[in-house]
Amino acid sequence: MATARPAWMEKPKPAVTLLKGVVIGLIVLVMLYPFWYVIVASLSTAQGLRQHTGFLLAPAEFTLDAYRAVLSGDIVTQSLLVSVFVTVVGTLLAVVLTVLTAYGLTRTRDVPGSRALLYLILFTMLFTAGIIPNYLLIKGVGLLDSLGALILPGAISAFNLVVVRNFFMELPGELLDSARVDGAGEWRILSQIVVPLSKSIIAVIALFYGVSYWNEFFNALLYLQTPQKWPVQLVLNQYVVQASPLEQISFGSRMDSQTAPRTIQMAIVIVATLPILVVYPFLQKYFTKGVLTGAIKG
Amino acid sequence: MSQATSANPPRQVRSDRVHQRPQRRLSARILSARWMYVFLLPGFVFFVVFRYVPLLGTIIAWQDYSPFLGITGSPFVAWDNFVALLSDPEVATATRNTLVLSLLQLVFAFPAPIALSLLLNSLLSEGVKRSVQAIVYLPHFISWVVVISVWQQVFGGAGMFTGVVESLGGDPINLMSDPQLFPAMVTAQVIWKEIGWGTIIFFAAISMIPTEQYESAVVDGAGPWRRMWHITLPGIVPVIVLLLILRLGTVLTVGFEQLLLQQPAVGADAAQVLDTFSYFRGIVGGDWGLATAAGLVKGAIGTALVIAANKFCKRFAGHGAF
Numbered sequence: 229m230a231t232a233r234p235a236w237m238e239k240p241k242p243a244v245t246l247l248k249g250v251v252i253g254l255i256v257l258v259m260l261y262p263f264w265y266v267i268v269a270s271l272s273t274a275q276g277l278r279q280h281t282g283f284l285l286a287p288a289e290f291t292l293d294a295y296r297a298v299l300s301g302d303i304v305t306q307s308l309l310v311s312v313f314v315t316v317v318g319t320l321l322a323v324v325l326t327v328l329t330a331y332g333l334t335r336t337r338d339v340p341g342s343r344a345l346l347y348l349i350l351f352t353m354l355f356t357a358g359i360i361p362n363y364l365l366i367k368g369v370g371l372l373d374s375l376g377a378l379i380l381p382g383a384i385s386a387f388n389l390v391v392v393r394n395f396f397m398e399l400p401g402e403l404l405d406s407a408r409v410d411g412a413g414e415w416r417i418l419s420q421i422v423v424p425l426s427k428s429i430i431a432v433i434a435l436f437y438g439v440s441y442w443n444e445f446f447n448a449l450l451y452l453q454t455p456q457k458w459p460v461q462l463v464l465n466q467y468v469v470q471a472s473p474l475e476q477i478s479f480g481s482r483m484d485s486q487t488a489p490r491t492i493q494m495a496i497v498i499v500a501t502l503p504i505l506v507v508y509p510f511l512q513k514y515f516t517k518g519v520l521t522g523a524i525k526g
Numbered sequence: 527m528s529q530a531t532s533a534n535p536p537r538q539v540r541s542d543r544v545h546q547r548p549q550r551r552l553s554a555r556i557l558s559a560r561w562m563y564v565f566l567l568p569g570f571v572f573f574v575v576f577r578y579v580p581l582l583g584t585i586i587a588w589q590d591y592s593p594f595l596g597i598t599g600s601p602f603v604a605w606d607n608f609v610a611l612l613s614d615p616e617v618a619t620a621t622r623n624t625l626v627l628s629l630l631q632l633v634f635a636f637p638a639p640i641a642l643s644l645l646l647n648s649l650l651s652e653g654v655k656r657s658v659q660a661i662v663y664l665p666h667f668i669s670w671v672v673v674i675s676v677w678q679q680v681f682g683g684a685g686m687f688t689g690v691v692e693s694l695g696g697d698p699i700n701l702m703s704d705p706q707l708f709p710a711m712v713t714a715q716v717i718w719k720e721i722g723w724g725t726i727i728f729f730a731a732i733s734m735i736p737t738e739q740y741e742s743a744v745v746d747g748a749g750p751w752r753r754m755w756h757i758t759l760p761g762i763v764p765v766i767v768l769l770l771i772l773r774l775g776t777v778l779t780v781g782f783e784q785l786l787l788q789q790p791a792v793g794a795d796a797a798q799v800l801d802t803f804s805y806f807r808g809i810v811g812g813d814w815g816l817a818t819a820a821g822l823v824k825g826a827i828g829t830a831l832v833i834a835a836n837k838f839c840k841r842f843a844g845h846g847a848f
Contacts (some may be wrong), residue, residue: 244750251645252658253562258718259661265686269679281689329569332562340552341558345570353578354819358821359801360808361583364597365576381576384569414561443669446783450809461671468675469787490684495727498677504667 248492257502263501270294270494277490283525294495304496306456307463311442314459315503318379318441323434327426330392331418353386359450366451377451378444378459385440388433395429396422435507442503468493555630587819607819617820619795620803624786627780628801630713636773638717639724640766644754646725647732659729670783673719678702681711702788705796715784727769728762735761768839775835778828800824 268287269277276288298304336343362381371377399422407417423430445461452458460468466472467488488496587607589600611617642662649655665673681687683700691699701707739757748756765777782801789797798806800820808817 248645248649250650252654255642256658256661259665262680266676282686282693283690284686302643304830325568325572328565329572332566332569335559335562338555339566340555342562342566345566345573347619348578349569349573352573354832355581355825356563356577357580357584358818358825359804360586360814360818361580361819363809364586365580369575383576384572389569407711414559414565418565439667443667443671445669445671446786449786450805461669464671464675465787469678470790490679493675494679497679500675501668501672505664508664508667509660512663517700 266494266497270491270498272380272491274489274491293353294489294491295499297492298495298499303455303458304460304463304499307458308499310457311459311461311502314375314378314444315441318382319434319438321379322383322385322388322437322441323430324393326389326433326437327418327423327430329384330389330396331414331422333389333393334396349386349389353390364452372451373453374451374458375457377440378447381447382437382440382444385437388436392426392429392433392484395426399425426498438507439504460496464496464500467496534797568809579838584818584822586815587822589815591814591818593814603815606821607815610816611820611823614816616794616807618796620798620800622782623796624778624799627712627776627785630709631716631780632773632777634713635716635720636770638721640728640762642721643725643728643732644758647729647758648750648754659722659725662725663695664722665719666723668719670719670781673715674784674787677711677715703791705792708788708792708796712781712784712788716781727765731762731765767842771835771839771842772832775832776828777831778824 263268265284265419271287271290271292271294272284273289273291273293280288299308308476332339333342334350335345336346366372366377366381371380404417404421405422412420441460441508444459445465448459448462471493489512550558580605583597586597586600588602588604589597590603591597591600595601646655646658649658677703679685683698683703685700685702687701688699691697701711735757739761740753743753743757778800780799780801782799785797785799786802786805787800794806801824804817804821804824807813807820811817
């Protein structure tokens with residue numbers, strides 16, 4: 229046996245093992261097959277897909293045409309660039325703001341007023357104003373139809389802030405105190421002691437922010453009118469979910485008035501998902517750790 | 527705070543103080559923590575502008591708001607918007623749909639991760655357990671737009687499912703646009719997306735159960751099934767109760783994007799919930815005051831429910847979530 233097993237955990241009956249195996253196999257299949265179906269369908273020809281309507285295990289007449297069409301510089305390509313920009317800039321900004329604010333809130337006894345601020349922030353987790361007042365604010369500050377409307381409103385999540393603050397509070401206080409005695413300023417303590425010790429939690433919140441910026445849909449629907457500024461999720465909604473005819477949303481270079489072929493729809497789904505699938509395995513190991521620190525002590 | 531106000535920080539420690547640290551003058555404490563204020567400033571501005579200013583904006587719930595007149599120019603109409611909500615047939619539909627979907631999720635989507643974590647916990651191989659976990663967490667990180675797109679490709683009018691049905695001689699079938707099936711589909715989508723993620727907290731609870739309990743159960747001759755039933759399950763009951771009560775607190779919130787995305791396909795009768803009502807009535811329909819009032823009422827009831835749920839938890843389970 230590869231893993232150490234407590235002596236009291238005897239091997240179960242073969243029938244039970246088989247049953248569990250079948251159930252778990254089914255669960256894995258239900259979780260993964262839809263993705264697989266969309267991947268192989270996006271690699272099929274439109275003709276092939278029309279003939280093979282049922283289950284697909286491999287592409288029906290393999291071709292990269294759908295991806296060529298999607299990445300040829302039209303609205304989907306443009307929207308991918310927008311999404312990458314929003315995700316990179318947003319995540320950087322959000323991580324910096326969250327770390328600074330979280331650290332600022334760690335010494336409520338020494339920093340007059342910071343406890344009050346903490347309560348103000350916690351209150352926002354409990355009660356929010358709703359869609360319309362947020363829309364009016366974005367309009368009022370002139371962010372309507374700008375990418376700032378996608379980046380700024382999500383720049384600090386109170387939940388992530390609490391997770392990071394809790395992590396900072398667990399760091400050995402003697403270490404920070406002795407640095408203070410040695411004359412280190414708060415900036416040096418934060419940048420040279422606290423942040424290096426907190427890499428794992430910073431990776432977790434960077435992932436959370438990155439995923440939420442990449443997946444941002446409703447803010448884009450609400451605040452952006454110009455199709456050139458749309459992120460990929462919004463394009464996906466128009467092309468695929470609502471199946472709008474192409475001419476409505478392309479920049480005028482195409483004149484088709486038909487819904488995008490299914491292969492193209494699938495290719496858009498894949499390019500909108502791929503970045504998540506790519507970063508997922510690398511950061512997966514940090515997930516539970518970060519979530520639990522937040523959930524249990526938050 | 528200028529240099530002058532804090533020129534000589536008084537440093538004497540009074541012996542009758544019970545505080546752990548000597549209390550210095552406020553201005554001196556502020557000055558010595560000045561870097562902390564620099565760190566806090568952007569966050570402070572963020573929360574004021576993006577979280578508290580919109581709260582002030584809810585004042586338009588008491589106005590006949592018009593974008594041309596603005597908040598300062600629109601006339602106040604007292605409680606008219608709230609009264610109008612009560613007699614609006616769409617509000618009644620949205621409330622009913624919200625409660626039905628919420629109830630379905632409570633009955634089916636809430637227990638699903640518990641069952642899955644018990645199943646995975648019973649696996650002997652750590653490697654298999656971890657790989658399965660990694661797979662079932664995945665949909666949590668996929669956007670609702672992608673999830674609905676994928677479901678459409680599988681269950682929609684041109685999708686795989688209808689292809690299979692037709693090849694077996696059945697009629698074409700679109701499971702994604704049928705208002706009758708919609709509540710079931712919504713619940714299934716939620717389970718598919720969140721079942722794995724939901725197991726995390728139950729796994730943590732299971733790992734807290736002392737191993738000795740299992741050891742002595744084995745000595746007493748309890749098999750795997752009885753150990754699960756009499757040790758694992760009771761061991762996580764406090765967490766289940768806590769999460770259930772907190773879930774009851776959010777009974778008025780059902781997946782907003784999930785429903786918004788599917789509403790054009792299934793129609794408002796089946797897919798209008800309280801949050802989407804606010805959006806369609808306000809942003810799309812231009813009935814700003816009424817939509818804000820709807821959001822405000824929903825928010826207030828939701829907050830009251832969460833606070834009540836937390837109070838209840840504290841009394842019942844000895845600790846709340848906050």
